[in-house]
Amino acid sequence: MSEVSTSIRKDISLYCSSCGASFPPDMRLLACTVCGEPLLVKYGEISTNPHMEIPVYSCNALVSLGEGNTPVIKMDKLGSRLPCGNIFAKLEFMNPTGSFKDRGTAMMISVAKGFNIANLVEDSSGNAGSSVAAYCGKAGITAHIFVPSSAPQPKLDQISVYGAIAHKIEGTREMVTDAASDFVDEKGYVYGAHKLSPYFLEGTKAFAYEIARHNLGEMPEHIIMPVGNGSLYIGAWLGFKELIFKGVISKMPKMHVVQASAVKPLVNLFSGNRKEEPIGITVAGGISVSNPPRSKLIGEILLETGGHAAAVDDEVILEWQKILAQENGIYCEPTSSSAFAGLEYLIRDGIIAKKESVLVAVTGFGLKDNLYI
Amino acid sequence: MSEVSTSIRKDISLYCSSCGASFPPDMRLLACTVCGEPLLVKYGEISTNPHMEIPVYSCNALVSLGEGNTPVIKMDKLGSRLPCGNIFAKLEFMNPTGSFKDRGTAMMISVAKGFNIANLVEDSSGNAGSSVAAYCGKAGITAHIFVPSSAPQPKLDQISVYGAIAHKIEGTREMVTDAASDFVDEKGYVYGAHKLSPYFLEGTKAFAYEIARHNLGEMPEHIIMPVGNGSLYIGAWLGFKELIFKGVISKMPKMHVVQASAVKPLVNLFSGNRKEEPIGITVAGGISVSNPPRSKLIGEILLETGGHAAAVDDEVILEWQKILAQENGIYCEPTSSSAFAGLEYLIRDGIIAKKESVLVAVTGFGLKDNLYI
Numbered sequence: 001m002s003e004v005s006t007s008i009r010k011d012i013s014l015y016c017s018s019c020g021a022s023f024p025p026d027m028r029l030l031a032c033t034v035c036g037e038p039l040l041v042k043y044g045e046i047s048t049n050p051h052m053e054i055p056v057y058s059c060n061a062l063v064s065l066g067e068g069n070t071p072v073i074k075m076d077k078l079g080s081r082l083p084c085g086n087i088f089a090k091l092e093f094m095n096p097t098g099s100f101k102d103r104g105t106a107m108m109i110s111v112a113k114g115f116n117i118a119n120l121v122e123d124s125s126g127n128a129g130s131s132v133a134a135y136c137g138k139a140g141i142t143a144h145i146f147v148p149s150s151a152p153q154p155k156l157d158q159i160s161v162y163g164a165i166a167h168k169i170e171g172t173r174e175m176v177t178d179a180a181s182d183f184v185d186e187k188g189y190v191y192g193a194h195k196l197s198p199y200f201l202e203g204t205k206a207f208a209y210e211i212a213r214h215n216l217g218e219m220p221e222h223i224i225m226p227v228g229n230g231s232l233y234i235g236a237w238l239g240f241k242e243l244i245f246k247g248v249i250s251k252m253p254k255m256h257v258v259q260a261s262a263v264k265p266l267v268n269l270f271s272g273n274r275k276e277e278p279i280g281i282t283v284a285g286g287i288s289v290s291n292p293p294r295s296k297l298i299g300e301i302l303l304e305t306g307g308h309a310a311a312v313d314d315e316v317i318l319e320w321q322k323i324l325a326q327e328n329g330i331y332c333e334p335t336s337s338s339a340f341a342g343l344e345y346l347i348r349d350g351i352i353a354k355k356e357s358v359l360v361a362v363t364g365f366g367l368k369d370n371l372y373i
Numbered sequence: 374m375s376e377v378s379t380s381i382r383k384d385i386s387l388y389c390s391s392c393g394a395s396f397p398p399d400m401r402l403l404a405c406t407v408c409g410e411p412l413l414v415k416y417g418e419i420s421t422n423p424h425m426e427i428p429v430y431s432c433n434a435l436v437s438l439g440e441g442n443t444p445v446i447k448m449d450k451l452g453s454r455l456p457c458g459n460i461f462a463k464l465e466f467m468n469p470t471g472s473f474k475d476r477g478t479a480m481m482i483s484v485a486k487g488f489n490i491a492n493l494v495e496d497s498s499g500n501a502g503s504s505v506a507a508y509c510g511k512a513g514i515t516a517h518i519f520v521p522s523s524a525p526q527p528k529l530d531q532i533s534v535y536g537a538i539a540h541k542i543e544g545t546r547e548m549v550t551d552a553a554s555d556f557v558d559e560k561g562y563v564y565g566a567h568k569l570s571p572y573f574l575e576g577t578k579a580f581a582y583e584i585a586r587h588n589l590g591e592m593p594e595h596i597i598m599p600v601g602n603g604s605l606y607i608g609a610w611l612g613f614k615e616l617i618f619k620g621v622i623s624k625m626p627k628m629h630v631v632q633a634s635a636v637k638p639l640v641n642l643f644s645g646n647r648k649e650e651p652i653g654i655t656v657a658g659g660i661s662v663s664n665p666p667r668s669k670l671i672g673e674i675l676l677e678t679g680g681h682a683a684a685v686d687d688e689v690i691l692e693w694q695k696i697l698a699q700e701n702g703i704y705c706e707p708t709s710s711s712a713f714a715g716l717e718y719l720i721r722d723g724i725i726a727k728k729e730s731v732l733v734a735v736t737g738f739g740l741k742d743n744l745y746i
Contacts, residue, residue, distance in 0.1 A: 065702045066467065070439075071469075077511070096467065134703075137698065137700060157743065157746045161698045161746060162704065329438045329508055330507075331470070331534050365471070367471060
């Protein structure tokens, strides 16, 4: 175990939201040793001031590339297609590497720096990989990124541009994770996996804080996003919970999950569909995750907030990518446009009523996924 | 001439900074009818409040995609390479289409909408083209974008993705402008050229306002940016001037120009080199402009602010692109990294002294220019 620097808060621990077990902070501990569930960060003291709690002592200890504070725009041309209240889009692709991942990565790598980590291993469908590559470059940490060789070329290029060592793996997404895992075992490096890291979620929490701070005139009743591993979804929920605790907001929005029809483990979980389903191929590569490690917690958040999980077809996802670009000036990945396809579905299904307001997370830049252009 | 809507400020006029002639606002008037110089916007009344003057009546009249409010980060790993005071980078690539152009485009298209324009023609090396395409999509204006067929593929793709009509022209950059100009004459459409539009500069002014508002602890003594047509350079200068008039800042920073050695009309102008020079090819495609229409004004700004104009070689530009990505987590276009090459030059040349602070504009996302990856 590397020596811990003073930049990490002394009052944090890791805890298991499933069985309640508690552990001292560590970069190598990614799951509860009792029940196997991934862990969350717990703060000994939560201040009642409106600032977000972070696992490092101060903003000076952050490895930052200017992430966060993404704009929210009002989607005023969607009324006829999406008959609900105000629709806000939070443009998460306007982050330093072009995706929301930068929020989580900034925090994860800040903690890794606090632990004096020299080598970090990540596996990713592309966006997390390029994000980790960038922040490791800034922090002086050598990044080993395992990525499917079928990932879009701009994402593969981006990983190398930031100076990370890219390990391109042929085969399924699971085979990429296995290769990363074997490499970690062989080298003894830290597996800084964004999908398991409790610190990553402490970074994505800021998404919720910003929504509360934006001058939208109303707190959106519904939050909709594409969900694969759920690192933005869970982080946002943690953020809203913290904001309620601090008395900044009074009510939790309904948090909805959108997945592609071809890969929908969370939709199946939500609808109680327990039969084995073949995993297909989807244009929404960022949410093509057949077995999200935090699915239990995601199921609980859906239940607690009154959210729904919607599955959408690829052709509708691509149609929405086009509508967003051509009529609304937003060029996002298919993964991101799936959220609007999901919104359409939820309105049609009566889950979102006529006057209810919605905020959609637009997670990744279209420039990063050129496979369907 | 189309009917003017009430969204355009009644007290604005266009004026020639060269001969002083004044004209009513118009989308078709791009140069002084007396002396031929491009025009600037003049406000009848400048309020003394600290808000930026804009040519439309209110922010509600803006066609916005969330542009501006880009982050500034402190470049704390450059000390050994660039021995000066604090170096700040303003990440202009974190704009909705991935370049600073969005600031200017938002304003130009807002005014075009105010004039009820239905078709707009632009010519561009790529970034302005994709920016105009996006904002026209949002505004419901048909965009005709003339672009060199040699532009990087992501930029060409992006123009079409936003639903604009892309006219790819083979030949020199000048031939692209000529083709756009012929098309305007033939169709009677408005030529919304970012390099000539006075409204575009009213948008890029915000760059200066944000620098004054950022909590940097100091006002940077030097501003450095790549300059082709100078739409950010001139806009920033107009912004600083307005801020001085409004009493928000007291001093104009020195505004430096960086160009590529192969295409350096402004460096030649600055150094008094009047002999004809063959135009070469450079990796910095965004500033490959052999004859900037506002070069006279740029020369005056250099003189007035005490700025310098530096020319940098392609190999140094590419070396800086690598340093920024691998050690600092910033993935920018070669056009943008040229500014850091320029900073190195200005320090070596004694123009920027040891303790003086610098702000560098990082103008375009590396994802947009993949020619040298």
